[in-house]
Amino acid sequence: MDRPVTAQKIRGKRSIDAALVARLCACLVVACCLVCAPQAHAQVTVEPPAQAVAAASPPASPPPAEADQPVQSYRFAHAHADRVVLMPTGDTQPKGTVFVSDYELVLLQVGYAPTDRLQLAVGGFTDFGKQGVFDFTLKASLHRSPWLRIAALASADYLHAGRQALLAGRVGGAGQLCFEPACRSSATLASFVVLTDLPSVLFPIAVSAGMIARVSEAFSLLFEYSTFWNASTRLSFIDQSLFLLSYGLRIAGNTQWEFDLCFLRTLATSSARDTAPFFRLFGAPFVAITYRFQP
Numbered sequence: 001m002d003r004p005v006t007a008q009k010i011r012g013k014r015s016i017d018a019a020l021v022a023r024l025c026a027c028l029v030v031a032c033c034l035v036c037a038p039q040a041h042a043q044v045t046v047e048p049p050a051q052a053v054a055a056a057s058p059p060a061s062p063p064p065a066e067a068d069q070p071v072q073s074y075r076f077a078h079a080h081a082d083r084v085v086l087m088p089t090g091d092t093q094p095k096g097t098v099f100v101s102d103y104e105l106v107l108l109q110v111g112y113a114p115t116d117r118l119q120l121a122v123g124g125f126t127d128f129g130k131q132g133v134f135d136f137t138l139k140a141s142l143h144r145s146p147w148l149r150i151a152a153l154a155s156a157d158y159l160h161a162g163r164q165a166l167l168a169g170r171v172g173g174a175g176q177l178c179f180e181p182a183c184r185s186s187a188t189l190a191s192f193v194v195l196t197d198l199p200s201v202l203f204p205i206a207v208s209a210g211m212i213a214r215v216s217e218a219f220s221l222l223f224e225y226s227t228f229w230n231a232s233t234r235l236s237f238i239d240q241s242l243f244l245l246s247y248g249l250r251i252a253g254n255t256q257w258e259f260d261l262c263f264l265r266t267l268a269t270s271s272a273r274d275t276a277p278f279f280r281l282f283g284a285p286f287v288a289i290t291y292r293f294q295p
Contacts, residue, residue, distance in 0.1 A: 072182065074186075074212075075093065075094060076094055077252070078220075079255070079256065079258040080250060080258045081093070082119070084188055084208075085264075085286070085288075086226065087190040087206075087210055087224060089151070089174055089188045089210075090141070090144075090188065091141060095113055095114070095115055097292050097294055098111070098293055098295060099291070101288065101290040103286075103288050104286065107125040107133070108123060108124070109123030109135075116141075119138075120137065121136070121139075122135070130161065131161045133158070136155060137154070137155040139153045147177065148175070148176070149178065152172075152173045154169070154170070154171050155170040155171075156169050166196070168195060168196040169194070170192045172193065174189070175188065176188045185220075186212050187209070188211070191205070191208070192206050193205045204242075205228070205229050206226060206228050207229075208224060209224070209225050210246075211223045217252070218251060218252050218253075219249060220249075222247060222249070224246040225245055226242075226244045226246065227244075244266055245283070246262055247262060247265075248262025248263055256292055259289050261286075263282050263286065264285075265284070
């Protein structure tokens with residue numbers, strides 16, 4: 001009787017052990033499922049629906065940074081864009097611009113640009129007695145591209161000094177080579193000839209080469225070399241064979257006003273003998289100020 005009981009007990013223990021093993025295997029399977037389920041869930045939830053992606057995605061074309069903004073053209077940013085020091089450049093003032101310029105604090109000029117390619121100016125100086133200069137100038141832009149600007153000029157001038165008087169006209173042009181599309185730095189070649197009704201008198205042909213070198217938004221360096229050939233010897237206030245070197249600094253306050261502080265130095269040794277050492281070395285100071293606005 002004992003043996004059957006013992007065998008029965010053994011069989012019962014074996015069945016219990018098998019059940020425990022089965023339960024352990026089931027627990028392992030459940031644990032593996034629990035471990036893998038968060039990863040699968042994470043993989044599913046990481047990828048939102050297409051509508052949510054489209055709604056949460058940034059704009060296709062975000063606004064450019066300040067460094068990527070287009071550079072403003074020189075004639076819109078600078079009031080002295082129509083000249084180097086004394087000689088003109090190949091550009092004009094923007095359409096609708098009224099500009100007022102002052103040279104050496106005594107010579108005043110007022111101008112207006114009726115179109116984007118045409119400007120006119122009236123200026124002069126007089127001491128209401130012995131001498132005076134009056135000028136009317138018309139300037140037209142013939143070609144304007146990112147690298148080249150070409151302009152033509154025509155002027156009517158009246159000069160008087162003591163008992164001598166002169167009514168003349170000037171015809172010329174200017175070509176400006178830009179070193180960048182905005183033309184903030186450029187080289188200019190300009191020339192004009194003086195016309196008069198006095199055939200017995202020779203008048204000058206002027207040729208000038210100049211450069212505007214941008215240093216910063218507010219400062220530019222100016223260089224200009226001018227020659228005047230075949231000037232009349234019958235008029236005491238016009239020197240013969242004048243060679244003039246002009247250089248200085250251009251200061252831009254904003255797009256409305258600009259200030260040029262330059263020196264004009266003649267290269268003729270005979271005319272420099274009687275001048276002071278400072279002016280003989282650096283030249284005579286020259287100041288030009290322009291204010292412009294659009295009514």
